[in-house]
Amino acid sequence: MKHLSFSFSVITVIALLFSLALSSADSHENFLQCLYNHPENTTSISSIVYTQTNSSYSSVLDVSIQNLRFFNATSKPVVIVTPLVVSHVQATIICARKHGLQIRTRSGGHDYEGLSYVAGVPFVVVDLIKIREIEVDVENNTAWVQAGATLGELYYKISQKSKTLGFPAGVCPTVGVGGHISGGGYGFMIRKYGLAADHVIDAKIVDVNGNLLDKETMGEDLFWAIRGGGGASFGVMVAWKIKLVSVPSIVTVFRVSRTLEENVTGIIQQWQRRANKLNESLTIRVKIGRVNSSKSGNLTVGAQFESLYLGRIDDLIPYMQKSFPELGLVKKDCTEMSWLESILFMDGLTNGQSTNALLNRTQNGLFFFKAKSDYVRDPIPNVGLEGLWPFLHEDVAKDAYIQFTPYGGRMEEISESETPFPHRSGNLFHIQYIVFWQEKGDVAAQRHVNWIRRLYNYTEAYVSRNPRSAYQNYRDLDIGVNNNGYTSYNQASIWGFKYFGNNFNRLARVKTKVDPRNFFRNEQSIPSLISKGRK
Known part of the structure; x- marks a missing residue:
C-alpha cells in the first residue's frame, strides 16, 4: 500500500507539473495573440517580439547582460519585447497582466543581481534598448532622455549642444538611464550637485493599467517615489526630463597611487576626516586593492586616489597643499580636459580614445562579479583599516577592490525625505565592495561570493547600523x-x-x-x- 501510495504521489506530481507546463504555454501563446491584436499597437509589433524559438532570441537577451553570473541563467524570459514606441510598452503590460506573466524591465543590463532579465516564474522582458531618444534644450538647461539611453549617450548628446553643461550621474557610460536615475544615481559631481534623481523635473511612466503618466497626471506621491525608490516597483519608466548643471569648459582630474610602504593607511585616515569637508567642486574617491609594490615587487595593498575638480590645475594644487597635504599631490599628477573627457578618464579609458567611445553600449570585457555596499558615519580607526588588508592579500581577491566615495557638500543640504534616497546628512562616505572573477563554474562563484560576504561581515563594526544601510542601485539579495x-x-x-x-x-x-x-x-x-x- 505504501508503494502504491508513493507511486500515486509521483504520478500526481508529474501530472501537476505537466498541467502547469501546458498552462504556462497557453499563457505564453495567449499573451502573444493579445499583443499582436492589441489596439494600442498603431505601429507593427511582431518584428520586435522574440520568443525562445526565434533565431535572434539569444543574441537579443545576451547583448545587454553586464554580469556573467547571469549569462547562462536557466530562468530565461518566455518572450522578449524591444518596444519602438510607448504604445508597445502599454500593450505588453496590459497583455502580460491579463495572461499571468510577470514583467521585468531592462534599460542597460547593469542590475547587479540580474533582476531585470532573470526570474523564477514565467516572465516577459521589456528591453528599452530602442527607446533611447535624447532632446537637449540648451536655452532652458534641460533635456528629455528616454529610459533606454545610456549615460554615455546622454553625456555625448549634451556635449554636442554645449561645452558648459553636464549632468551629475555615474561614470560608467554603458549604464542605462532608466534604472540609474530611478535608484538615485551618483558620480563625481555628487558633492557639488547631489544625485541624478535630485535633478528630475518631469518623467513619463506606464502604469499597471497601461496608462502613460507624466508628473502632473501621476501625482506628487508617485513622482516622489520614482526619484530614488526604483521605478520598476511602480511601472515601466520610459523617459526623464532632467535639469542640466553648469560645468567649466576645463576641469582637472588626477589619479595617484599610494601603497602600504608609502603610509597609505595614514593617508586614508586623513582622507576620512577631510574628504567630505573639502570644496564641493572637488571629489576625491579612493579605490583600494592589491598591487605590486614599487619597491620590493611583492604584493601589497595600494589605494588610488581618483579625483574630479571643477576648475583649473593652478587653483587645485595650492588648495590641496593646504587642505590635504598628506596626499602629496603635485602638478604633474594632474591633467586638464573637458568635462566630457573626464568621463572617459574616470571609466579608465585613458589611451586617447575619442569621446565617440561613450556611444558604445557594451562594456570592454565582461566578468563574473558580486558587489555589496555600506555607509560610514564615523571614521574607521587604523585598526579597522589594517584588518581589511589581509582580505585583499587572499588569492581570491586579485581582481577585487573596496571603493570609498565621499559625501558632504550638497548631500548635506538635502533632507533625507526629499526623495526616497535617505543617505544624506551625517554620512562621511559610501563604500562599494566588489569582486570580479573569470573562472567558470559554481565552485569558483561560491569561493568569490564567500570572500565578499566575509569581508562584509568584518566591516559591520565600522559602518552604519540600525539599520545597516545599503545603496539600492548596488542591489544585493543577501540583505x-x-x-x-x-x-x-x-x-x-x-x-x-x-x-x-x-x-x-x-x-x-x-x-x-x-x-x-x-x-x-x-x-x-x-x-x-x-x-x-x-x-
Whole structure:
C-alpha cells in the first residue's frame, strides 16, 4: 500500500507539473495573440517580439547582460519585447497582466543581481534598448532622455549642444538611464550637485493599467517615489526630463597611487576626516586593492586616489597643499580636459580614445562579479583599516577592490525625505565592495561570493547600523528578499529599511495606491500593503 501510495504521489506530481507546463504555454501563446491584436499597437509589433524559438532570441537577451553570473541563467524570459514606441510598452503590460506573466524591465543590463532579465516564474522582458531618444534644450538647461539611453549617450548628446553643461550621474557610460536615475544615481559631481534623481523635473511612466503618466497626471506621491525608490516597483519608466548643471569648459582630474610602504593607511585616515569637508567642486574617491609594490615587487595593498575638480590645475594644487597635504599631490599628477573627457578618464579609458567611445553600449570585457555596499558615519580607526588588508592579500581577491566615495557638500543640504534616497546628512562616505572573477563554474562563484560576504561581515563594526544601510542601485539579495507571491511589509522591511530608511513606509503606501495587487514585483520590489486575503 505504501508503494502504491508513493507511486500515486509521483504520478500526481508529474501530472501537476505537466498541467502547469501546458498552462504556462497557453499563457505564453495567449499573451502573444493579445499583443499582436492589441489596439494600442498603431505601429507593427511582431518584428520586435522574440520568443525562445526565434533565431535572434539569444543574441537579443545576451547583448545587454553586464554580469556573467547571469549569462547562462536557466530562468530565461518566455518572450522578449524591444518596444519602438510607448504604445508597445502599454500593450505588453496590459497583455502580460491579463495572461499571468510577470514583467521585468531592462534599460542597460547593469542590475547587479540580474533582476531585470532573470526570474523564477514565467516572465516577459521589456528591453528599452530602442527607446533611447535624447532632446537637449540648451536655452532652458534641460533635456528629455528616454529610459533606454545610456549615460554615455546622454553625456555625448549634451556635449554636442554645449561645452558648459553636464549632468551629475555615474561614470560608467554603458549604464542605462532608466534604472540609474530611478535608484538615485551618483558620480563625481555628487558633492557639488547631489544625485541624478535630485535633478528630475518631469518623467513619463506606464502604469499597471497601461496608462502613460507624466508628473502632473501621476501625482506628487508617485513622482516622489520614482526619484530614488526604483521605478520598476511602480511601472515601466520610459523617459526623464532632467535639469542640466553648469560645468567649466576645463576641469582637472588626477589619479595617484599610494601603497602600504608609502603610509597609505595614514593617508586614508586623513582622507576620512577631510574628504567630505573639502570644496564641493572637488571629489576625491579612493579605490583600494592589491598591487605590486614599487619597491620590493611583492604584493601589497595600494589605494588610488581618483579625483574630479571643477576648475583649473593652478587653483587645485595650492588648495590641496593646504587642505590635504598628506596626499602629496603635485602638478604633474594632474591633467586638464573637458568635462566630457573626464568621463572617459574616470571609466579608465585613458589611451586617447575619442569621446565617440561613450556611444558604445557594451562594456570592454565582461566578468563574473558580486558587489555589496555600506555607509560610514564615523571614521574607521587604523585598526579597522589594517584588518581589511589581509582580505585583499587572499588569492581570491586579485581582481577585487573596496571603493570609498565621499559625501558632504550638497548631500548635506538635502533632507533625507526629499526623495526616497535617505543617505544624506551625517554620512562621511559610501563604500562599494566588489569582486570580479573569470573562472567558470559554481565552485569558483561560491569561493568569490564567500570572500565578499566575509569581508562584509568584518566591516559591520565600522559602518552604519540600525539599520545597516545599503545603496539600492548596488542591489544585493543577501540583505533580504521577497516571496514569489505575497510578501508582507515586515518581511520586505528587512531589506527595505536598509535601502530607504524611514522612506520605506511611504514607498509602500505609494505602491499600494498605484499597484495594489502587486503586478510589478521582483525579489526586492516595494510591497503592497493589501493583505494576502484581499489580493
